[in-house]
Amino acid sequence: MVVEEKDNLTENEDVSVDQTVAEETISEVDKLAEELEQLQDRYLRVQAELANIQKRNAKERQDAAKFRSQSLATELLAVVDNLERALEIEVEGDQALNFKKGVEMVYNSMLEALKSEGVEIIDPMNEPFDPNFHMSIQVQEPEEGQEADTVVAVVQKGYRLKERVLRPAMVVVAQ
Amino acid sequence: MVVEEKDNLTENEDVSVDQTVAEETISEVDKLAEELEQLQDRYLRVQAELANIQKRNAKERQDAAKFRSQSLATELLAVVDNLERALEIEVEGDQALNFKKGVEMVYNSMLEALKSEGVEIIDPMNEPFDPNFHMSIQVQEPEEGQEADTVVAVVQKGYRLKERVLRPAMVVVAQ
Numbered sequence: 001m002v003v004e005e006k007d008n009l010t011e012n013e014d015v016s017v018d019q020t021v022a023e024e025t026i027s028e029v030d031k032l033a034e035e036l037e038q039l040q041d042r043y044l045r046v047q048a049e050l051a052n053i054q055k056r057n058a059k060e061r062q063d064a065a066k067f068r069s070q071s072l073a074t075e076l077l078a079v080v081d082n083l084e085r086a087l088e089i090e091v092e093g094d095q096a097l098n099f100k101k102g103v104e105m106v107y108n109s110m111l112e113a114l115k116s117e118g119v120e121i122i123d124p125m126n127e128p129f130d131p132n133f134h135m136s137i138q139v140q141e142p143e144e145g146q147e148a149d150t151v152v153a154v155v156q157k158g159y160r161l162k163e164r165v166l167r168p169a170m171v172v173v174a175q
Numbered sequence: 176m177v178v179e180e181k182d183n184l185t186e187n188e189d190v191s192v193d194q195t196v197a198e199e200t201i202s203e204v205d206k207l208a209e210e211l212e213q214l215q216d217r218y219l220r221v222q223a224e225l226a227n228i229q230k231r232n233a234k235e236r237q238d239a240a241k242f243r244s245q246s247l248a249t250e251l252l253a254v255v256d257n258l259e260r261a262l263e264i265e266v267e268g269d270q271a272l273n274f275k276k277g278v279e280m281v282y283n284s285m286l287e288a289l290k291s292e293g294v295e296i297i298d299p300m301n302e303p304f305d306p307n308f309h310m311s312i313q314v315q316e317p318e319e320g321q322e323a324d325t326v327v328a329v330v331q332k333g334y335r336l337k338e339r340v341l342r343p344a345m346v347v348v349a350q
Contacts, residue, residue, distance in 0.1 A: 025200035032207035039211065043218045050225050057232045061239070068243040075288035076251075079281055086277030089270055096271035102261030103278050106254055113250035 066162060069117040074166050076114065077159055083107050114159075122158030122169040124151045133158060135168040142174035150174050241337060244292040249341050251289065252334055258282050289334075297333030297344040299326045308333060310343040317349035325349050 087107060091100050111121075122133050129136060129149050137155060142148055151171045158169030262282060266275050286296075297308050304311060304324050312330060317323055326346045333344030 025204055029200055029203050029207060032204060032211060036207055036211050036214065039214050039218060043214060043221065046218065046221050046225060050221060050228065053225065053228060053232075057228075057235075060232075060236065064236070064239045064243070068239070069247040072244040072247050072288060072292045075291060076285070079285045079288060082277065082281045082284065086274055086281060089274040089277065091266070091268070091271045091274050093266070093268060093271065095264060096266045096268060096274070099261055099264040099266050099271070099278075100274065102257065102264065103274075106257045106261060109257065110251070110254045113247060113254060116250060117247045 066118075067164060069114075069119070070161050070164065070166065073114055073117060073119050073159070073161055076110070077167055080107075080110060080114075081156075083110070118162045119166065120160050122160055122165075123154055124169055124171060125154050127151050129171065129173045133160065133165055133168055134171045134173075136173045137170050138172045139175040140172060146174045148174055241293075242339060244289075244294070245336050245339065245341065248289055248292060248294050248334070248336055251285070252342055255282075255285060255289075256331075258285070293337045294341065295335050297335055297340075298329055299344055299346060300329050302326050304346065304348045308335065308340055308343055309346045309348075311348045312345050313347045314350040315347060321349045323349055 083103070084107070087100070087104060091097060124130070124134055127150065129151055134151060135158075138153075140152065142150075143152070146152055150173070151169075152174045153172035154169055155172065156170040159166040258278070259282070262275070262279060266272060299305070299309055302325065304326055309326060310333075313328075315327065317325070318327070321327055325348070326344075327349045328347035329344055330347065331345040334341040
């Protein structure tokens with residue numbers, strides 16, 4: 001019986017140890033489950049961030065490619081203006097005419113190069129005035145056959161690169 | 176004693192239930208711990224991916240900005256060539272000379288515009304031949320005073336945009 005009693009005691013101790021272990025592991029499960037949940041949250045957030053960044057970068061790359069020529073094209077506008085001004089000079093003689101013909105070809109190929117990059121001339125003669133692309137530097141009474149709010153003279157042509165204005169056209173508007 | 180025995184039985188059943196619970200929770204702990212570890216792994220990987228993408232995008236943005244003018248500049252090289260060819264024509268008379276002077280100014284301002292975007296002329300006369308920037312279209316015996324592997328004639332100037340070659344210089348090399 002002594003042995004039996006001892007056994008009983010041990011068994012009771014075991015039960016108490018098992019209960020402690022069970023309680024500990026249950027609290028461990030709770031802790032791990034909470035950690036897991038938090039990490040899942042952070043994981044989802046970093047994945048969403050990744051998707052956002054990739055989307056934003058694609059947009060930036062697209063814009064950068066679309067308007068890549070803006071800087072050089074803008075600087076070339078003065079060059080084009082000067083070339084046009086030079087070409088207004090009348091010359092005589094075969095050599096001079098040959099030279100002028102060559103320069104005219106250069107001028108055209110320059111406009112072609114700009115055009116191939118998406119640069120277009122804004123030359124709104126007789127078109128409705130559009131403040132997005134035109135700058136009114138003078139207004140005048142409409143003459144016969146002229147409608148109000150129409151461009152009646154283009155003082156300086158403008159240029160646009162796709163939907164961006166590089167320089168507005170300087171115009172006179174009938175009003 | 177019957178009651179006692181019943182109590183004992185109940186206690187034994189409880190122990191067995193507790194043990195099952197303990198085993199289940201322990202296996203739950205293992206499962207959660209494993210899940211947590213796997214998720215931590217994936218989390219670290221997606222974070223590393225994010226860092227890589229940001230780094231790569233910064234580099235791409237930098238390159239895109241650095242070489243943004245490459246396309247338009249390359250197209251303008253033919254324009255510059257033609258302008259140079261036209262300017263070789265000799266003209267006479269005030270009007271023609273005036274016109275030519277205007278075109279020379281245009282030419283210079285065009286080179287300035289290209290330069291401000293990082294475009295530089297490659298004109299390696301008397302310099303050591305460099306296959307990165309020059310294309311040898313002819314070799315000839317060195318004449319007196321000429322060193323071997325030196326550019327002795329530039330048939331067509333080249334252009335570079337920063338470290339990128341837009342067009343190599345076409346040269347004759349002493350060999």
